Amino acid sequence: MNTELSKSKQILFRKARAFCEDQGARFTPLRAKVYEILLQEDASIGAYDLLDKLKKIEDSAKPPTVYRALDFFLDLGLVHKVESTNTFKACHHFGCSHPVQFLICDHCGDVQEISSNGVESTLAAQAMENDFQIVSQTIEAHGVCVKCQKEPINT
CATH class of the missing domain: 1.10.10.10 (Winged helix-like DNA-binding domain superfamily/Winged helix DNA-binding domain)
Incomplete structure (x- = not known):
């Protein structure tokens, strides 16, 4: 290693x-x-x-x-x-089945994996209401991380 x-x-x-x-x-x-x-x-x-x-x-x-x-x-x-x-x-917490949510910085490319039970339960409830079976779930949110927010903007 x-x-x-x-x-x-x-x-x-x-x-x-x-x-x-x-x-x-x-x-x-x-x-x-x-x-x-x-x-x-x-x-x-x-x-x-x-x-x-x-x-x-x-x-x-x-x-x-x-x-x-x-x-x-x-x-x-x-x-x-x-x-x-x-x-x-x-993945930093393997060995279990879990929904995947990413925060992706469009400036530096940093990717943070998060876990939001609220997102998971809301999506599951909406899927059930629509007679839909979720097989896997990945949600990706693009934006700007805190480090890049602090950097001066070059114009």
């Missing part, structure tokens, strides 16, 4: 490895490298940007390598796909 990760992200990495083992899924060295890169990112990251970073430490990496790793992590709930930007973000 890369020691460039913060302590909290190192803990998350170890939890992800253990979670995979508990699920009978192989957390291979290549998948570990991909997951480390995802954890290092504050913003979500596209598959080809992920590939570029992976190639710096794994010369033989190709697009299918990254897509297979992402599919593996998506299937286990270790990663979320940010649909509006076609990018990926490591």
